[in-house]
Amino acid sequence: MSPTTRSQRIDVRVTDEQNAIIREAAAAAGQTVTAFLLSAAEERARNLLDEHRHLVMTHATFARFAAALEDPAEAVPAMTELFELPRIPAE
Amino acid sequence: MSELRLVQLTADHDLSGVDCGNDELDVWLRDHALASQRADLARTYLVLEEEAVAAYVSLTTGSVRPETVPKRYARGLPRYPIPTILIARLAVDRRHQRNRLGSRLLAEALRRAAQTSDVTAARLVVVDAIDDDAAEFYRRWGFIAVPENPHRLFRKIRDVRQSLNQGENG
Numbered sequence: 001m002s003p004t005t006r007s008q009r010i011d012v013r014v015t016d017e018q019n020a021i022i023r024e025a026a027a028a029a030g031q032t033v034t035a036f037l038l039s040a041a042e043e044r045a046r047n048l049l050d051e052h053r054h055l056v057m058t059h060a061t062f063a064r065f066a067a068a069l070e071d072p073a074e075a076v077p078a079m080t081e082l083f084e085l086p087r088i089p090a091e
Numbered sequence: 092m093s094e095l096r097l098v099q100l101t102a103d104h105d106l107s108g109v110d111c112g113n114d115e116l117d118v119w120l121r122d123h124a125l126a127s128q129r130a131d132l133a134r135t136y137l138v139l140e141e142e143a144v145a146a147y148v149s150l151t152t153g154s155v156r157p158e159t160v161p162k163r164y165a166r167g168l169p170r171y172p173i174p175t176i177l178i179a180r181l182a183v184d185r186r187h188q189r190n191r192l193g194s195r196l197l198a199e200a201l202r203r204a205a206q207t208s209d210v211t212a213a214r215l216v217v218v219d220a221i222d223d224d225a226a227e228f229y230r231r232w233g234f235i236a237v238p239e240n241p242h243r244l245f246r247k248i249r250d251v252r253q254s255l256n257q258g259e260n261g
Contacts, residue, residue, distance in 0.1 A: 044123070047119055047122070047123040047127075048123055048126055048127050048130065048132060049132060052153075052177075052179070052219055052243075053151060053152070053153035053154070053177055053179075054153055054154050054155075054156060054172075055153065055154070055155045055156070055175075055217065055237060055240075055243055056156055056157070056158050057155065057156070057157055057158065057237075057238065057239070058157070058158055059157045059158065059160060061238045061239065062155070062156070062157035062158075063157075064238070065155065065237065065238055066173065069173070069214065069215075069247060073247060073249035073250050073252075073253050074250055074253060075250070075253040075254045075256070075257045076233035076246065076250050076251075076253075076254045077233070078231065078232050078233035079201075079232055079233035079246070079250070079251065079254035079255075079258070080254045080257045080258040081232075081258070082194060082197065082198050082201070082232045082233070082254070082258065083198055083201075083202075083254060083255050083257075083258025083259055084258050084259075085191060085194055085195045085198055086195060087195070087198075087199070088095055088096070088097045088138055088192075088195050088196065088199050089094075089095075089096050089097065090096070090097045090098070090199075091096050091097065091098045
């Protein structure tokens with residue numbers, strides 16, 4: 001099944017007031033209630049989870065990337081300069 | 092300019108006036124940073140000038156990993172995710188954008204990344220550049236783009252630590 005197929009359900013009970021305000025907001029946004037709820041929840045979920053935390057590579061790319069990390073550690077001249085800037089005092 | 096100080100975000104900070112010139116960065120700080128922190132999903136540090144936010148940075152952990160493939164094809168391939176510390180967002184308020192504050196805050200974030208990796212294993216610092224200018228900013232300070240993605244850049248924590256030792260003793 002394609003990952004974009006909507007095959008899963010989430011059931012949510014709402015109060016009259018929540019129902020009214022969500023319907024009104026969805027109408028104002030020009031969306032169906034389902035589309036509105038999904039976009040709002042998904043945006044919040046992605047923001048909370050920082051969706052880009054995990055960087056996924058093809059196996060070939062990952063193998064090359066991992067191999068390059070075996071090079072000996074080195075001070076990076078530009079980064080050394082960065083650490084010479086004035087500190088921001090922590091409270 | 093009065094004195095700047097670096098603090099970890101709490102519910103007491105007033106985030107309403109922040110204007111980094113990028114809505115996504117402003118909205119995330121105002122509406123999501125505290126929730127992420129409370130859920131132990133990200134730590135956000137603010138640079139304050141008096142009580143106003145001059146800049147912020149958020150740190151979290153992540154990984155670089157190979158895509159999952161069926162077992163019969165995966166034999167002999169490196170499979171272990173590489174643990175990373177991710178600088179997910181770094182933004183400077185418009186009023187401070189000419190004072191090298193972003194660079195100084197990056198240095199503070201990298202110091203914390205180095206400290207973190209003394210306590211738990213992390214092999215890389217990865218940065219998430221929001222646009223081309225941000226990517227250029229990170230390259231200027233020695234970061235390297237990951238393969239096939241000019242907006243994700245990295246450096247080995249060991250390189251960061253060696254640079255830190257030289258910079259602070261030099």
